[in-house]
Amino acid sequence: MSYSPAASASARSRTSLILAGVGLIVALLSGGLQLQQETARHAEQLAHELRTLPLLYAEPLAKSLASAQPELTDLLLRSMLARQGVHGVELQVHDGRRFVAGSTTHDEGSAHSEFNLPQSGQGEMMGSVKVLSEAASLRHTLSQEAAWAMLMQHLLLVLVLVAAAVVVVDRMLLRHLRRLSADAQSFDPTQPPSQFAWLDEQGGRSAELQELNHAIAHVHSSMGEQLKREHKQAQALRAEIERQSQALRAAEQALESKKRELSLLSRTDVLTGLANRREFDDALRREFKRAQRQHSLLALAVLDLDHLKPYNELHGHAAGDELLQRFARLLAERFKRDTDLVARLGGEEFACLLPGFDTASAQSLLEQLREDWRGLALPHGASPVDQMVTVSIGLAGYGAQHPYLSPQGLLQAADEALYIAKHAGRDRLSLAA
Numbered sequence: 001m002s003y004s005p006a007a008s009a010s011a012r013s014r015t016s017l018i019l020a021g022v023g024l025i026v027a028l029l030s031g032g033l034q035l036q037q038e039t040a041r042h043a044e045q046l047a048h049e050l051r052t053l054p055l056l057y058a059e060p061l062a063k064s065l066a067s068a069q070p071e072l073t074d075l076l077l078r079s080m081l082a083r084q085g086v087h088g089v090e091l092q093v094h095d096g097r098r099f100v101a102g103s104t105t106h107d108e109g110s111a112h113s114e115f116n117l118p119q120s121g122q123g124e125m126m127g128s129v130k131v132l133s134e135a136a137s138l139r140h141t142l143s144q145e146a147a148w149a150m151l152m153q154h155l156l157l158v159l160v161l162v163a164a165a166v167v168v169v170d171r172m173l174l175r176h177l178r179r180l181s182a183d184a185q186s187f188d189p190t191q192p193p194s195q196f197a198w199l200d201e202q203g204g205r206s207a208e209l210q211e212l213n214h215a216i217a218h219v220h221s222s223m224g225e226q227l228k229r230e231h232k233q234a235q236a237l238r239a240e241i242e243r244q245s246q247a248l249r250a251a252e253q254a255l256e257s258k259k260r261e262l263s264l265l266s267r268t269d270v271l272t273g274l275a276n277r278r279e280f281d282d283a284l285r286r287e288f289k290r291a292q293r294q295h296s297l298l299a300l301a302v303l304d305l306d307h308l309k310p311y312n313e314l315h316g317h318a319a320g321d322e323l324l325q326r327f328a329r330l331l332a333e334r335f336k337r338d339t340d341l342v343a344r345l346g347g348e349e350f351a352c353l354l355p356g357f358d359t360a361s362a363q364s365l366l367e368q369l370r371e372d373w374r375g376l377a378l379p380h381g382a383s384p385v386d387q388m389v390t391v392s393i394g395l396a397g398y399g400a401q402h403p404y405l406s407p408q409g410l411l412q413a414a415d416e417a418l419y420i421a422k423h424a425g426r427d428r429l430s431l432a433a
């Protein structure tokens with residue numbers, strides 16, 4: 001629900017309008033009543049005036065006529081005209097004379113009355129006097145300035161009372177509501193409820209404001225409590241998320257290391273720790289392509305321990321394993337350039353892939369290795385070749401002289417050389433043709 005201050009009139013302007021309306025009605029009613037009373041009083045006054053006119057003027061007028069003193073007659077008529085409410089006097093004498101003072105025309109707002117003059121000595125009526133006076137009507141009263149002034153006074157009084165009432169309402173209620181509204185805009189449930197203490201002090205005499213204050217304090221403290229609860233829950237959630245994130249990170253790290261381990265295992269020979277056949281095949285393909293592309297050299301040796309079967313049979317399989325491990329260590333020590341690759345192809349067969357080596361350099365190194373292996377003087381005990389454990393080597397080299405067409409071709413050449421070395425008596429190195 002949205003609130004638009006422009007769409008609804010403020011309480012102050014509505015209060016002002018209502019009070020002004022009520023005040024106007026009261027002013028009109030009381031003014032009308034007063035006007036009515038004024039009109040009645042005026043009518044009574046006029047009637048009294050008109051009733052006193054014959055008593056005051058009939059006899060003097062008769063005398064002035066009898067003594068034929070027209071100036072006196074005129075004077076008396078003007079004197080009548082000067083009386084309140086009289087605006088015309090007409091004296092009709094029976095002998096035909098006529099005296100007039102003021103206006104004798106009848107209009108809507110005028111009334112008239114008549115009285116006769118006393119009889120003359122011959123017992124005749126001397127004449128009659130017609131008095132035109134104003135009508136004592138409401139309209140007449142209203143046409144008087146005094147009536148308007150009275151009405152204006154009433155209206156002014158009402159306006160003053162309305163203004164005073166608006167000020168009182170504003171001071172007692174509206175300004176508190178305005179301040180309350182301003183405070184509500186910047187309402188912060190995390191602050192203590194004393195924020196609205198001013199309502200208690202200033203609106204202390206108003207039970208409604210106090211009630212409102214208590215209601216706000218209640219809402220405030222409830223929201224504060226709720227906020228605290230939610231804050232705690234949020235903290236607990238954050239801690240839980242952090243804990244789960246840490247667990248997830250640890251699991252990810254463990255998974256990553258497992259992957260690395262698996263990847264290493266998939267490329268490593270378990271017994272010797274050298275590269276396995278798969279890794280060797282990849283490296284051979286890669287280095288062969290490089291040598292072809294760069295027209296560089298690549299030497300490949302296949303090494304096979306001699307008569308391992310009888311060694312196993314004599315010393316046991318575990319001793320055979322140990323022998324394989326020792327030979328692997330020797331190989332790894334001798335060929336440790338970044339580009340060298342030493343692998344166990346399977347069983348008692350090993351391989352050395354030596355990028356950049358010509359056949360002669362490789363041969364020299366491998367011959368030295370073969371010598372050193374025998375020089376370890378590991379007794380065989382069952383070899384028809386030697387008292388010691390020995391190794392046979394087949395060597396093939398890729399280069400301009402021997403441009404093998406494929407990695408398999410190179411490997412096959414090395415294998416054939418090994419075969420020749422075995423058949424030539426073992427414990428030797430044979431070069432591929």
Ligand SMILES: Nc1nc2c(ncn2[C@@H]2O[C@H](COP(=O)(O)OP(=O)(O)OP(=O)(O)O)[C@@H](O)[C@H]2O)c(=O)[nH]1
Pocket residue numbers: 271304305306307308309310312316317318319320321324346347348422426
């Ligand atoms: N201890 C051990 N022996 C193995 C392993 N792999 C293969 N061998 C043995 O190596 C022997 C290979 O025998 P052969 O192929 O007849 O060859 P050899 O006896 O070494 O004779 P030549 O290779 O002809 O000199 C077998 O007895 C296998 O059991 C291994 O991982 N550990």
